[in-house]
Amino acid sequence: DQQVKQNSPSLSVQEGRISILNCDYTNSMFDYFLWYKKYPAEGPTFLISISSIKDKNEDGRFTVFLNKSAKHLSLHIVPSQPGDSAVYFCAAKRSGGYQKVTFGTGTKLQVIP
Amino acid sequence: EAGVTQFPSHSVIEKGQTVTLRCDPISGHDNLYWYRRVMGKEIKFLLHFVKESKQDESGMPNNRFLAERTGGTYSTLKVQPAELEDSGVYFCASSQDSNRVTGEQYFGPGTRLTVT
Numbered sequence: 001d002q003q004v005k006q007n008s009p010s011l012s013v014q015e016g017r018i019s020i021l022n023c024d025y026t027n028s029m030f031d032y033f034l035w036y037k038k039y040p041a042e043g044p045t046f047l048i049s050i051s052s053i054k055d056k057n058e059d060g061r062f063t064v065f066l067n068k069s070a071k072h073l074s075l076h077i078v079p080s081q082p083g084d085s086a087v088y089f090c091a092a093k094r095s096g097g098y099q100k101v102t103f104g105t106g107t108k109l110q111v112i113p
Numbered sequence: 114e115a116g117v118t119q120f121p122s123h124s125v126i127e128k129g130q131t132v133t134l135r136c137d138p139i140s141g142h143d144n145l146y147w148y149r150r151v152m153g154k155e156i157k158f159l160l161h162f163v164k165e166s167k168q169d170e171s172g173m174p175n176n177r178f179l180a181e182r183t184g185g186t187y188s189t190l191k192v193q194p195a196e197l198e199d200s201g202v203y204f205c206a207s208s209q210d211s212n213r214v215t216g217e218q219y220f221g222p223g224t225r226l227t228v229t
Binding site for chain 2: 004093098105
């Protein structure tokens with residue numbers, strides 16, 4: 001049962017344009033959401049997160065939007081740079097105690113120079 | 114500050130053999146996690162240690178997998194006997210206790226296990 005879904009396995013964007021990566025979740029108990037970025041032969045690295053009490057969180061070129069009613073979040077990268085080319089994982093968890101993090105399948109972003 | 118390290122980086126074994134993966138978390142991180150990713154699929158949670166205790170092992174596939182964290186420092190994940198479906202990349206991650214709410218974890222580079 002895939003509780004965090006990233007339906008686009010890949011995305012290509014021109015340098016300087018906006019990249020939009022989407023994620024859907026099914027578990028309404030999730031209230032904390034994260035994006036991780038992964039380069040080949042490396043482990044994932046934390047990128048940005050958002051709590052369910054917010055609908056937007058911004059960090060430099062990266063913005064995450066959360067639509068709780070639709071159980072949908074998205075990561076916007078503006079402007080996209082070639083160094084952003086990586087696999088992006090959406091993840092979610094419940095707050096309280098030691099709750100595990102549930103990851104999606106990842107979206108491979110290619111930023112074309 | 115050294116990051117999370119994993120050994121070996123790659124292991125190729127035959128079905129029925131035993132393999133032990135090692136993870137050294139960031140110093141001072143009480144929380145240690147094991148994950149597995151099969152090609153193209155999600156990063157799947159296996160288990161979570163808090164210091165030397167298993168907090169959650171709900172993701173462990175079966176009793177062929179044994180994880181230990183003696184002394185609350187490094188951890189090992191043993192697969193015995195290995196099966197073909199155990200192939201994948203095994204990630205270890207660690208976090209400070211203050212990050213357990215946010216879920217922010219620091220990942221190692223992974224061990225690629227191939228069972229032939």
